[in-house]
Amino acid sequence: MGEVINMKFASPQTREKNGDEKSSPPKALLVMSDFIRHNQKSLFWKILVVLGVMMIVSLLWADNILYGLLIFVVVGIISTTTAVLLVLWAEKYSPDWDHQ
Numbered sequence: 001m002g003e004v005i006n007m008k009f010a011s012p013q014t015r016e017k018n019g020d021e022k023s024s025p026p027k028a029l030l031v032m033s034d035f036i037r038h039n040q041k042s043l044f045w046k047i048l049v050v051l052g053v054m055m056i057v058s059l060l061w062a063d064n065i066l067y068g069l070l071i072f073v074v075v076g077i078i079s080t081t082t083a084v085l086l087v088l089w090a091e092k093y094s095p096d097w098d099h100q
Contacts, residue, residue: 036087047083051076 036043055072062068 054075058072058075059065059068062071
């Protein structure tokens, strides 16, 4: 008896093995990886500005400096992890990724 696989949640390897045409990455991911590749230097400075603004806002919003720093660290870790995962995902699906 054959096993029924839900292709919506299948890995790209499983889709390829089973002949599913939808194994290509999402269009939004390809656009994002292309954008990151061509704007690396300006993105770095924009990220630094956003982190600086985030630190000022978190320090002003909190009643205590320690709470403000804690908020900044937690939000910073979450946003940095998300950004790194997105870049790694973009790098995985972009075969001509070149670090300029």
